[in-house]
């Protein structure tokens with residue numbers, strides 16, 4: 717599903733954000749990506765989306781060599797990925813339902829399908845009753861649930877979440893991670909970068925730890941901290 721083969725990423729500034737990263741993530745896996753700020757987590761997720769390209773090595777997503785993908789093929793790649801950000805990125809002047817529908821409109825979904833699909837996605841995250849509200853009326857946890865609905869409404873095979881609970885209180889953070897786990901149970905591959913030890917330790921899923929751009933640990937059913 718996702719394969720990094722000897723991947724290095726050096727930014728034009730000279731910073732080596734990733735070095736010699738080789739890892740394979742299979743369909744249906746749930747993976748936590750951990751490591752200190754600056755260790756390369758966001759860069760790892762950006763390479764999968766072709767927001768950044770590797771300097772060395774290959775990033776393969778669903779059989780596509782993403783680093784070599786022509787610009788015209790990038791939208792098709794991104795349609796197969798659902799993405800959630802720490803800072804939500806909802807459109808402030810659109811309702812909850814419109815924010816979720818937007819993801820379908822830009823991908824040219826048949827208009828008669830949009831309503832039912834939006835309803836399904838909002839029900840999945842428990843936000844259907846708030847469909848007509850503007851994002852500013854929602855709590856942070858509720859906004860992030862809408863973002864999750866926006867990420868899954870296109871039925872992607874992979875959901876990428878970059879510190880999705882970074883701005884949330886513990887209870888809201890736990891709800892988001894439980895929703896991600898439920899989405900994973902339906903077969904969607906889920907990759908979550910996080911700084912939150914509690915969530916990682918409760919779920920006991922695969923943990924990939926980055927330090928200064930290198931994978932220093934890759935453990936099935938891991939904890940946030942390495943056990944020695």
Ligand SMILES: Nc1ncnc2c1ncn2[C@@H]1O[C@H](COP(=O)(O)OP(=O)(O)O)[C@@H](O)[C@H]1O
Pocket residue numbers: 727728729731732733751752753754755756757758759760
């Ligand atoms: N667009 C960029 N240009 C230059 N350096 C960057 C850029 N994005 C990230 N970096 C650097 O790359 C390293 C890894 O960053 P990042 O992938 O954001 O790590 P993390 O998400 O783990 O905090 C850091 O040293 C960071 O400063």
Ligand SMILES: [Mg+2]
Pocket residue numbers: 757758759878
């Ligand atoms: Mg980051």
